[in-house]
Amino acid sequence: MTRNLLDKAIGYLAPRTALRRVQARAALELLSAYEGASRDRRLANWQARGTSANAANQNDFVVLRDRAFDLVRNSPYAGRGASMFAGHAVGTGITRRTSDVKANELFKNWVEYCDADGRHDWYGLQRLIARSVFVGGEALIRKRIRRVTDGFEVPLQLQVLEGHFLDHQRISLDPKSPKGNYIIQGIEFDSLGRRAAYYLWNQHPGEMLQIRSTLESRRVPADEVIHVYVVDRPGQVRGVTHLAPVVADFKHLSDYEDATIIRKKVEACIAAVIRQPDDGDGAGIKSKGPDGKIFEEFSPGMVARLNLGEDISFLDPRPSAGEKEFKTGKLRDLAIGTGLMYEQLSGDLSLVNYSSYCAGQIDFRTVMDQFRWFTMVFGACQPMSKWFMETAFLAGKIGEMKAVVEYGVTLYKSVDPEKDATADLLELRIGGKTWPQLVAERGLDPKAQLDEMKEHAKSLDKAGLILDSDPRNTARNGAARATAPATTQEATQ
Numbered sequence: 001m002t003r004n005l006l007d008k009a010i011g012y013l014a015p016r017t018a019l020r021r022v023q024a025r026a027a028l029e030l031l032s033a034y035e036g037a038s039r040d041r042r043l044a045n046w047q048a049r050g051t052s053a054n055a056a057n058q059n060d061f062v063v064l065r066d067r068a069f070d071l072v073r074n075s076p077y078a079g080r081g082a083s084m085f086a087g088h089a090v091g092t093g094i095t096r097r098t099s100d101v102k103a104n105e106l107f108k109n110w111v112e113y114c115d116a117d118g119r120h121d122w123y124g125l126q127r128l129i130a131r132s133v134f135v136g137g138e139a140l141i142r143k144r145i146r147r148v149t150d151g152f153e154v155p156l157q158l159q160v161l162e163g164h165f166l167d168h169q170r171i172s173l174d175p176k177s178p179k180g181n182y183i184i185q186g187i188e189f190d191s192l193g194r195r196a197a198y199y200l201w202n203q204h205p206g207e208m209l210q211i212r213s214t215l216e217s218r219r220v221p222a223d224e225v226i227h228v229y230v231v232d233r234p235g236q237v238r239g240v241t242h243l244a245p246v247v248a249d250f251k252h253l254s255d256y257e258d259a260t261i262i263r264k265k266v267e268a269c270i271a272a273v274i275r276q277p278d279d280g281d282g283a284g285i286k287s288k289g290p291d292g293k294i295f296e297e298f299s300p301g302m303v304a305r306l307n308l309g310e311d312i313s314f315l316d317p318r319p320s321a322g323e324k325e326f327k328t329g330k331l332r333d334l335a336i337g338t339g340l341m342y343e344q345l346s347g348d349l350s351l352v353n354y355s356s357y358c359a360g361q362i363d364f365r366t367v368m369d370q371f372r373w374f375t376m377v378f379g380a381c382q383p384m385s386k387w388f389m390e391t392a393f394l395a396g397k398i399g400e401m402k403a404v405v406e407y408g409v410t411l412y413k414s415v416d417p418e419k420d421a422t423a424d425l426l427e428l429r430i431g432g433k434t435w436p437q438l439v440a441e442r443g444l445d446p447k448a449q450l451d452e453m454k455e456h457a458k459s460l461d462k463a464g465l466i467l468d469s470d471p472r473n474t475a476r477n478g479a480a481r482a483t484a485p486a487t488t489q490e491a492t493q
Contacts (some may be wrong), residue, residue: 061168065240069136077334080344081345091409094377100398136239141226141380145391167200230374230375331348341361343357389401389403410443
């Protein structure tokens with residue numbers, strides 16, 4: 001252990017005191033077995049609080065959410081990040097199918113009118129939910145049961161709301177409350193910790209045309225609301241924007257770009273400073289032209305004469321180096337903070353080749369698949385599907401609600417479809433996956449796909465056509481099969 005000058009001075013004047021200082025410092029260092037827990041001067045100012053997820057969110061998540069929405073509106077990179085995240089999370093939509101044929105037909109029709117606002121179908125609502133979770137941290141889905149006279153085959157619609165509708169200031173931890181319920185950030189829990197209700201504003205708190213006197217939060221039973229957000233910590237009741245780690249960095253990048261633009265404007269101009277002597281009253285001497293106007297700016301071909309005693313000097317702004325490198329590095333940091341790839345956030349593909357881009361997508365798709373299945377499928381699609389089945393059953397449209405429901409996510413777009421198709425074919429041949437699994441991975445219904453293939457084969461046979469794309473007659477290498485299988489019509493007779 002090294003001794004500084006103060007220790008040496010104290011050791012000279014008071015040896016016992018110096019010894020106690022050294023012993024105390026040695027004991028303190030032994031207590032910090034981890035460097036990250038040390039309390040030396042390098043980490044002395046690091047204040048880490050052991051707050052719960054809800055305590056950490058209480059005072060900050062609203063500000064973070066509002067700033068995130070502002071960034072998405074004004075920063076092209078934040079806006080692109082939100083679009084890219086929602087696009088990869090949902091694709092063209094998460095599909096749903098059951099073993100109940102009647103329920104499938106009802107759902108196929110319900111997809112078109114499920115949105116209470118009439119702006120989206122089932123798949124468009126998924127994109128809206130995913131984007132709201134990315135930007136605002138959460139989304140709320142309200143069940144809207146319709147009257148029989150509204151003319152809906154299944155009298156159910158869905159309304160997607162932003163997290164602003166949830167009254168986060170509604171808090172009650174009174175153990176003497178009715179039934180022992182308590183409220184955290186607008187969510188009511190029962191004595192067992194189950195969600196009992198949500199306190200929702202009757203209109204958006206930031207709506208421009210709202211009448212403040214009519215703004216109130218009302219209790220809505222929990223079975224009428226689906227709360228979608230990413231749970232990062234046990235006990236976390238509200239979602240936090242995905243931009244939270246980089247909100248400040250996005251703002252700094254925008255400020256840097258603004259400053260760069262101003263500097264470039266100055267570099268493109270000829271700026272000058274005129275120094276003039278004091279005429280005695282502190283006002284200075286003003287240079288004037290023949291028309292009596294004061295010279296304040298330059299114009300092409302202008303020749304100006306200065307008054308006696310005046311001097312002029314031109315500003316010579318120097319361009320700063322490393323702007324591109326700085327911006328690229330900052331965008332990489334922003335991409336890491338948002339969970340996206342640099343190329344996705346910036347749109348810049350100049351720094352990658354096919355192999356490196358595919359390798360980078362592996363980690364991204366692993367995390368994205370977690371969001372797809374844990375948040376979108378389990379957290380949003382399954383509860384919405386349950387509402388649909390319950391409503392259809394109560395309306396007498398289906399006989400039971402016990403049908404097995406399966407979901408399929410959209411297959412990621414391929415950079416090289418031929419290579420991916422070859423890999424899928426090999427997987428099928430070695431038994432790594434079945435044909436229904438392969439079709440389901442593409443977001444399609446295997447049974448519907450098989451029926452369509454069957455009808456297509458019938459049409460070819462009826463027209464007397466043999467196509468190279470028909471595997472019944474043409475091998476994969478393009479050669480005709482020695483013995484063509486029976487036609488579809490013959491096989492069905």
